[in-house]
Amino acid sequence: MNIWEIIVITLIKILIVFTLLLLTVSYLVYFERKISAWAQNRIGPNRTGWKGALQPFADVGKLLLKEDIVPVNASKVVHTLAPVIALFVAFTTFAVIPIGPDIKLFGYNIQLVAADVNIGILYVLALTSLGVYAITFAGWSSGSKYSLLGGIRSSAQMISYEISMGFSVAGVLLLAGSLRPYDIVYSQSGWLWNAIIQPIGFITFFVSAFAETNRLPFDLPEAEPELVGGYHTEYSSMKFASFFLAEYANMIISGALIVTLYLGGWHFPWLESFGLAPWLVVTIQILTFIFKLAFILFFFMWVRWSIPRFRYDQLMNLGWKVMFPLSLLNLVWVAIVVMYIKP
């Protein structure tokens, strides 16, 4: 394949990923409202379109038409920059996550990932660290004490849980021997997914994913009763929409990471032994990835209404005194597995 073919194929992949991610994020808002409603014995939006399915378009329309308010005390440049960074981080992280094996289309061998980077997981970890800046900028530049408090709390929370996230990922990398997402998925063949081999690492990564995305039970930075909305108090219209979208995009990315690292990516156990046609196998594998991702996202929303919020000191206690030692323990366990059980 010459350079032009590569560029065109990559551009098409970027377009598809971007569009699908935007659509999924807006429909995640709709599903969140519906699932929250069901958990509370009511039905969610059901008036716009069939069963309320056009609600995201109504939401986007409303947010677009609102007035954009910038507080007097705000630093204008940083105030505008913060949601841009949040969105940028959220969307570019999806470039390295594969949703299926290689497919052959029109004579080209296409990988189902926008960028096959051989340090993919490092790239993802670096970008999540960059995401902390978005919230810090938002909290500081709004010029209000609630925003500042919310921003600082959120940054501290995200930094603390990045450590246990990194060490849990290190356990996965030890087993897979490579940072490339494809290698990690291939190392989980069959039904022995990483969630079964390293359950402690799975739990610490899962909890850290909740904390990284500022999702209940770790959502003190944006909790309305405590902080009037935290770091996004002073944002309105499209900038608020950007934060909103970035939060849901982060949720999708955490879900996709959990599926790739711990739940076997697109593997459907014993699918090869059924002896189906190759295109059917690939379709089933892509659908398996989507189904696993959908289940993880449903789990995110399910947990939101089931567990009370953590107080800030309980949160930090959990991050530093419980998750960090547990992830180190997990690393030791994986080392034992690699040395004695695997070969």
Place this chain on the structure above:
Amino acid sequence: MAVKKRTKDLTFWQKIYLPEIAKGLALTFKNMVKPKYTIEYPEDKFIPPPSYRGRPVLVMEADGEERCVACGLCARVCPSLAIEVQASETEKEKERYPVKFEINMLRCIFCGFCEEVCPEEAIVMSKDYELAFTSREEAIYGKDKLLTPIDQLNDRIEFLRKYK
């Protein structure tokens, strides 16, 4: 007075918190799959029980005549002065009939005093709660909007005789 310090210890399994999370998730999931109580108005309308106090209506018997004798008790007892009655003579046995009977629905507070005080069972509270007007004049209901046939009001009249 010695104050006893009460510390509630969590068991080992509660301290780990993961089983508690699982219990919470099970409860939420149970509620997710339960059928909901929401009445999806306006496709499904709420039918109130006979004891419901909807808007007041005049009882119209089978031959098309109202029971009201225009005694004026309902207008006198109404707390918000919503009822206006104008009496006149008639050749029938009841000798009096209302030539003008108006209830201003914007003043009516749906208390039911008019129904309680009426000696003829001529005004009762119906089950109607869907009242929307487009102007103040439209909200003054005359006899044409207030007269309803008696077969629509039977359960209310039965409730009144049994309990009031």
